Amino acid sequence: MFCTSWWLDAVAPGSWRAHEVEEKERIIAAWPTVARTTRLGVLHAGAPLTPFLGPLFPPGEGARRRSREIRLIESLLERIGTYAHLEARCNPAFDYWTPLRWHGFEQTTHYTWRLTDLSDLDAVFAGFRENIRGHVRAAEKNGITVEEAELEDLLAVHRRRFAREPQGIARIDAAARERAARTVLVARDADGTVRAAGYFVHDERYTTYLLAATDAEVRGAASLVLWEAIRRAAQRGTAFDFEGSMLEHVEPFVRSFGGVPTPYSIVRHTPSSSVRAARTVKRALRRR
Numbered sequence: 001m002f003c004t005s006w007w008l009d010a011v012a013p014g015s016w017r018a019h020e021v022e023e024k025e026r027i028i029a030a031w032p033t034v035a036r037t038t039r040l041g042v043l044h045a046g047a048p049l050t051p052f053l054g055p056l057f058p059p060g061e062g063a064r065r066r067s068r069e070i071r072l073i074e075s076l077l078e079r080i081g082t083y084a085h086l087e088a089r090c091n092p093a094f095d096y097w098t099p100l101r102w103h104g105f106e107q108t109t110h111y112t113w114r115l116t117d118l119s120d121l122d123a124v125f126a127g128f129r130e131n132i133r134g135h136v137r138a139a140e141k142n143g144i145t146v147e148e149a150e151l152e153d154l155l156a157v158h159r160r161r162f163a164r165e166p167q168g169i170a171r172i173d174a175a176a177r178e179r180a181a182r183t184v185l186v187a188r189d190a191d192g193t194v195r196a197a198g199y200f201v202h203d204e205r206y207t208t209y210l211l212a213a214t215d216a217e218v219r220g221a222a223s224l225v226l227w228e229a230i231r232r233a234a235q236r237g238t239a240f241d242f243e244g245s246m247l248e249h250v251e252p253f254v255r256s257f258g259g260v261p262t263p264y265s266i267v268r269h270t271p272s273s274s275v276r277a278a279r280t281v282k283r284a285l286r287r288r
Helices: 005-011 063-080 121-126 130-141 151-158 169-178 221-236 251-255 273-287
Strands: 020-023 026-030 033-038 041-045 085-089 106-115 145-148 182-188 194-202 206-214 239-241 260-269
Touching: 005 169, 020 063, 026 063, 121 130, 121 221, 130 221, 145 221, 151 169, 151 182, 151 194, 151 206, 169 182, 169 194, 182 221, 194 221, 206 221, 221 239
Parallel strands: 041 085, 206 239
Antiparallel strands: 020 026, 033 041, 085 260, 106 239, 106 260, 145 182, 182 194, 194 206
16 A cells, blocks of 8 residues: 555655566566655655555565566666665565665664454454453443544544644545545543544555554553454454554553564665765764
8 A cells, every 4th residue: 555656645745756667568666765855965765654665576486586576676776766865664575685785775674563364353352462451341341432533533632642743644534535445443431532543544455553642541442442443454354554663662552462573674775975974963963
């Protein structure tokens, strides 16, 4: 989903580039990026609220697969051309970054969490940590219910903690709603007050937990929203991606739902010494 033209039009209108490789009038590889021209050169990066971009290859197995990927990486870098900085948060399916290393790229492994088999929801629920199961049951016992809602219901909860709404979410919602590719779920208490909300996008393979909002006053509301989203993913026939976080205070919550840690690569290359210096200063200021 995140590499489709409609998604990229929503999150980065007018600034994304496909960088496609064609063979026999058919696209066989692509590397979508969001490009920005600065006085230091062209910067290629990801897009807001977009978990994965990076190189896209056709499926295949065996030794020929890697040989083909090496060849396609060369072609894609030719399509991208000269740049000052290129960074990509790659889909987990991109599991062989060695050809980029030969071009000076660096790589960092991050993890998302996925529930890939939702065929037995009783088993899925049993795989939750005990505290999550307890939170779900307590929320239901206390009269909290989960229902579909609109983006504004989620943003109302989001504004209780953050002054600024997530960049591009209104455009995402308009495009995804038109394609029946999103679901907004809210948890309401017995008085009808929204206590937690989640924004989920889905294609034929995955339901992805894109955005969360909670007032943190009612224990279990966020867990109940996620449990309902997982059940709906099972009905839809997709796997579930928590769009997992590497943040220390977030990771334990995501991990508690029994998913499988799924690695993905963040690759980056900065040929420009000026950009490298600017990034070093920025990181130092952030640490301070």
